[in-house]
Amino acid sequence: MANDLTVVKANSLIEATYRLTLDEMRLLALTIGTMNPKSDKQVFEFSVSEFVNQFPEVNADRAYTQIKSAIERISERWVKTEDERHVTKFRWVSSQTYFKKEGRFKIALTNEIMPYLTQLKGQFTQYQLNHISGFSSVHAIRLYELFTQYKRLGDRYISVEDLKKWLQLEDKYDRYNNLNQRVLTPALSEINEKSDLFVEYEPIKKGRKVTGIEFSITYEKPVKKRPAFPHKNKYGKFVTLNRQDPRMSNHEYGEWVKDCLKILEDFYKKLEDVPNEDLLFYWIFLASNESNKSKLGSKKTFSDELKKRGYKIVECELVKIRDN
Template sequence: MAEQSQKLVSTKSNKLVDAGFFKKLNGMEMRIVNLAISRLNPMRPLTQSRRFEFTVKEFLDCNSGVANYADIYDTVRNAVINLGRTWVEVETLEGYDKTEISLLTERSYSKGKGRFMVEFHEKAMPYLAEIKSNYTSILLDTFGALKSEYSLKLYEIFSRWVFKGRFEISVSELKDLLGATEKYNRWNNFNQWALKPAIKEINAKTNLNITVKTIRTGRTITDLEFTIFDKSKAVEIEKKSAKRPKFPHKNKYGNYVKLDPQNPKMSSHEYGLWARDCLKILEDHYTAMADVTLEDLRNYWVFLAGNDSNKSKLGKKADFLVELKKRGYKLVLCELVGIDPKQTDLVDVNHKVCNTAPLAATGGTASRPT
């Protein structure tokens, strides 16, 4: 794990995240905790200084999501006071049902200078220092740009599981982690007022793109499966794959090289020949699904859909749709369309998406690959 020197990064053990250390914390308290953690060096010994000082200005510099500056000193002070008397959950000791620790052992503040000091409890340090593996790191300015408390907590969770690309959890457990159990008893209310707005904000402001699939037990939605994609990696993929050889010019195949967007199998014979040769270029160029650009994910699907004899070593048609969904896209009439977070549950990778509603009715953004 390389040291971070340019931007403030909050790194913590996954054991702390998995235990839901943030359950009892509000948004302001989470911001302060992550700011303090960012000043620790996760690679250094447990004996490093546990004390951290910061000013209101330093706090606001990395928390653009704080919209109300009125009485900001009192707001931060109250959060620091609350942190000093809050116990957070950590991994449970063997033989017990729950284990909690105090994050802080000391707190100080100076109103005239707008300066604060917090000191981590020694019991918290094993989750914040000497971390060699199984950790989660988040950029503080990205985290701090979020406004909603639910967005902040979900971003912690999703950042924990982004390496895997998916995360499944029961609705009741997620409500507990977000501190929303009592406020939102009904799924519809929880989804409408907590979950969907938070995912929408995370997708708009952070490096992550989140989609969600509901899982029912009988008629009741009991579990959720999240797909998590790191958009910053998508940029790297696009750069890495930018030199893919060009497809042959369609004029070489005749005057009627035409795709049928409603049903690729009904495309012209000349288009089928062109698609076969283009698919070979893709197969020669790519060795892993993760390296395929958005444009070529679309191309792969169209070429495979046009003829059942066309095959790819990377996967089947549905596999390319799954990858598109992870990156926040779907296909409509064989065009790339950004997925509206409100319609995430409606995306079905098993459907023939080229036969769905016309592009003008989607409300998404489209791009025609060349």
């Protein structure tokens, strides 16, 4: 199965009212992602391993049980759409099957849901499945879809009433502060950290009451800068690196290194995110004392990464590798 699946939905479906668990949302997203919007295919079959590969947050050991439970519930779920004249309710799924001891499952979509997913001629929204695959909350997925509708415009106003309706929270969070703290803040943190969008927001008041929220939607995530290393004077007057052999650096340098290494380890999560300068620092800090460790790898890990980027280390300095 491809890793670049595209989810396509009619805008009226994105703004519909429905209640689904996280695994049910994932199940439907995977199904819609594999659909051809120009086809009328309604039955889809997947393996548990394909589900796990698409959603890295899913524990592989518990995936079969989670999927089986989601499949059993999803056929009972309703989706409600409404416009100025009509309120319509229908099911998502007409039948579902899980194959015992085979790690496979199958679902059939209803006739009523198909016009919202295929042969779309009106307004619709599409996004890559991998942009939501790391989310761990239903609210993050639903908000992401609502923002994606308006990403070309760059902003969207949503009344608190509509927001709570779409998130199925009509009977919760009478106070905006609670809605903000328990729903908006964690969901937007996931969207900003794990998806292609970056969203900021501002509550809009009518009198003293927050009645709506203005969301600003961009692709430009703010660049976070690594915290500065502590000043060497804190450790003594002679904090000196021995560039020929970092292991022979003085004791004060070793103490400084421990604090600097902790800053790097707290800040960077993936090797590919580390800039060349800090790859060099990593190498030096690990070379200065064999007891120093990094979650990202060994000295060789950092020197190999620099080599891939076209650099080598000579006396603790970066030197551009010349092509022969």
